[in-house]
Structures are given as structure tokens and as C-alpha cells.
Amino acid sequence: MNEANEVHSMILNIPFPSSRLANIAQKVLKVDKELKTDQVERIITVEEVNLIVKFKCSNIKILRISVNSILDMIIMVIKTMDAFDGTE
Amino acid sequence: MIAIGLEGSANKLGVGIIEHNYDSNKVNVLANIRHTHVTPPGTGFLPKDTAAHHREFAIPVIREALKTANVKVKEIDCICYTKGPGMGAPLVSVAIVARTLSLLWDKPIIAVNHCIGHIEMGREITGANNPIVLYVSGGNTQVIAYSENRYRIFGETLDIAVGNCLDRFARILKLPNDPSPGYNIEQFAKRGNKFIELPYTVKGMDVSFSGILSNIETISIEQIPIGQITSEDLCFSLQETLFAMLVEITERAMAHIGSREVLIVGGVGCNLRLQEMMQKMVEQRNGKVFATDERFCIDNGIMIAHAGLLAFRTGYTTPLEESTCTQRFRTDEVYISWRKAN
Numbered sequence: 001m002n003e004a005n006e007v008h009s010m011i012l013n014i015p016f017p018s019s020r021l022a023n024i025a026q027k028v029l030k031v032d033k034e035l036k037t038d039q040v041e042r043i044i045t046v047e048e049v050n051l052i053v054k055f056k057c058s059n060i061k062i063l064r065i066s067v068n069s070i071l072d073m074i075i076m077v078i079k080t081m082d083a084f085d086g087t088e
Numbered sequence: 089m090i091a092i093g094l095e096g097s098a099n100k101l102g103v104g105i106i107e108h109n110y111d112s113n114k115v116n117v118l119a120n121i122r123h124t125h126v127t128p129p130g131t132g133f134l135p136k137d138t139a140a141h142h143r144e145f146a147i148p149v150i151r152e153a154l155k156t157a158n159v160k161v162k163e164i165d166c167i168c169y170t171k172g173p174g175m176g177a178p179l180v181s182v183a184i185v186a187r188t189l190s191l192l193w194d195k196p197i198i199a200v201n202h203c204i205g206h207i208e209m210g211r212e213i214t215g216a217n218n219p220i221v222l223y224v225s226g227g228n229t230q231v232i233a234y235s236e237n238r239y240r241i242f243g244e245t246l247d248i249a250v251g252n253c254l255d256r257f258a259r260i261l262k263l264p265n266d267p268s269p270g271y272n273i274e275q276f277a278k279r280g281n282k283f284i285e286l287p288y289t290v291k292g293m294d295v296s297f298s299g300i301l302s303n304i305e306t307i308s309i310e311q312i313p314i315g316q317i318t319s320e321d322l323c324f325s326l327q328e329t330l331f332a333m334l335v336e337i338t339e340r341a342m343a344h345i346g347s348r349e350v351l352i353v354g355g356v357g358c359n360l361r362l363q364e365m366m367q368k369m370v371e372q373r374n375g376k377v378f379a380t381d382e383r384f385c386i387d388n389g390i391m392i393a394h395a396g397l398l399a400f401r402t403g404y405t406t407p408l409e410e411s412t413c414t415q416r417f418r419t420d421e422v423y424i425s426w427r428k429a430n
Contacts, residue, residue, distance in 0.1 A: 024188065027187075031411055032183075032184075032413075072181075073180075075143070077184060083151065085192050088160055
């Protein structure tokens, strides 16, 4: 991606109950690549118990789509953890 | 060994739990739960809404499957999910859940080809050993035969799937999508008696349906309002034409291979008229037709669990980083390690 075009950015910071769960979320979410890698850059990291998702994007519409999409996925991950972590 | 399978490539969300017993070589279906995204008459299902449906119902459907199967998490050996083919957003929504479960429970994950799931489940349920497979659903139309560790595609649709043709005609007639558009067409067809000639488009081993759909749409718009023909007649004529084409290419595949068994899988496979027409052809060749009912024909989680477990037993697992989804994933891309070469 051209540096000069990186006009929009966004950082999501989502706390998890433990670093274990934050790391699981990171691993799960990293598998699916962004569809338009030429227009949006997405980096998912973990800092202690927080899941950090950083976006850089040349097009604000695509940024909105990317952020909405990852939020849907994060909600699904959290719902699954909530329902099945520690299930015997 | 026990596997849980998650399926969500189209509008059905399915979770199945299956047990393979090594010693007796028996397969037990422990749970097979499905929840369908049904849209109002005249409309189809869209990727975004279907994905939202799957996300809403994934947790309760998995819970119900675990409860029905009465298995403990520690008894489950692997988690299987549909990698493709199918609609991207719904596939990914379900894969996310599968990956999360894999890491939470520390179980291996197995990516499964949806078509292989249908074929293997059909073989298991019916006991068909080495059949010609007619795979007919809303997204796929293929005639398949096994050879040298692959399911080879002998013939397929050149444009839309046969189920898509039926679904879209149901939409034109505003038939309900509950329980499925194809089922409602089948019921209408039973009351039709006037056969209206439609294009018949078999091209070698392949078939084409989009022209038939355009043609019947025009006929329905022009002739139903003036009372010349009824919706029932058109449903009847459409089914007869489409199924005759499918029977023809299946018969040709049988002649090629020298096989006497036909297995029908996929959502359209539970249409009794298709089974009956196939039966008539196969009888003349002294063969046998194998088909299943809606529990196993229509998309379900159990077939994903079953096909995944077959692969897992040969030592196959999918690294988490590679547990992606793909909208296009041909049946013959998968190496069938669990069957002998011939």
C-alpha cells in the first residue's frame, strides 16, 4: 500500500478476561485475510489481556466495512468463549 | 472416536456429532441439529443476512447438539467445519466458531469439502459401495464417479445449479420458502397434468439450466394470468424436464464406468419424483438407486463430522493458520485417502 494514501486509521482495543482468551481471539481472527489488501492494512496484536486491532486505509468506505466485519467476528468469538470455555 | 461437524455454507446452519467405532466399524449418529434461514415468499437468501442468521443461532444449535448427543467435551476427538464451496460470509461465520472451539477445547480442526461430506454421508447411510453419484442441490449439480483416490466430475452444470433453477422459479410463483422452495414445487407438480415443452439442454455430459428458467418465466408471465395454464402445470413440466436431463447424464456416466449403482445426494435428492425417474432408468440397467431422506440429503452438520472424521482417522488435520474458507472448492481437488485406489 502506498504510504501517502494511508489517510485513515482506526485502533480497536478490546479487553478480554484473560490473556489466554485474548490470544485465542487473535489466533482465530488472524486466519482470515483482508479481501482488499491493497487498500487496507490490518494488524492484530495482543497486549496483556487486550486485543488490539489496527487499521490503516486509503478509503474510508472500505475502512468502515473492514471494522464492521471484524467487530461481527469478535462478537462471535466472545459469544463462543462465553458459552463453551470450560464446558465439560 | 467422536467428531463434531459445523456446516453453514448456504442458508442451513447444521451441527452434527458422529461416532465411529473402530472395532465394529459401525457409525453412530449422536446428534444432527439444523436451523434454516427462511426468507419471505418471492425472495432468496442473501449472504449478509444468512451470515447474521448463522451467528445468531450457532451457539444454541451447538448446545442442543451436545445435549442431544450426551457427550462430554473431553470425549470429542476433533472439530470439523465446512471450508467450501459456498457463500463466503456464512462460511466464515461458522469457521470462526469452529476455530474458537478448537483452541478453547484444545482439539484438532479438520477442514471439509462440502461436496465430499454429501457423498460420504450418502454412502454411509445407504451402504452403496462404489456408486455413480448424482449431486444435486441449490448450489451444485454434478455427476461424479470415484477413481484413483479422487471423486471425478463426469458432468456438471454449465451455469446455475438445478436447485437454483427450482428455487428461482418458486420465487417467480411466490411459493413459500418454508420448509424449502423445492418441496413446495414438488407438491404443486403432483397436481399438474398438462406438459408444456421447455428447452432440453444436455450438452454431452453437461447440462444447462439458465435458459430453461428464462423460458419458463416468460411462459408463466404470459400464460398464467389469462388462464391458459396453471402454476401446477408449470411446476410439473419443469420438474419433468430438469429431472429427465439429470437421468440422461447419469445413465451415460453409468455406461461409461460400467457401474450399476446410483447414489443421489444433495437437497434436490430428497425429491421423490427425481428418485422415481432415476429408479425407472436404473431398473432397465438391472441396477440399484440409493437415496436418503431430508435429514441427510439437505445440508447438515453430521456429514461434515463424518467426512472430517474419515480424514482424521488417516492422520489428517488442518493447521489452524490454514483453516480458511473458500467459495470455490471443487470436488476433485480433495485427495480421498480413506478409500482404496479403485
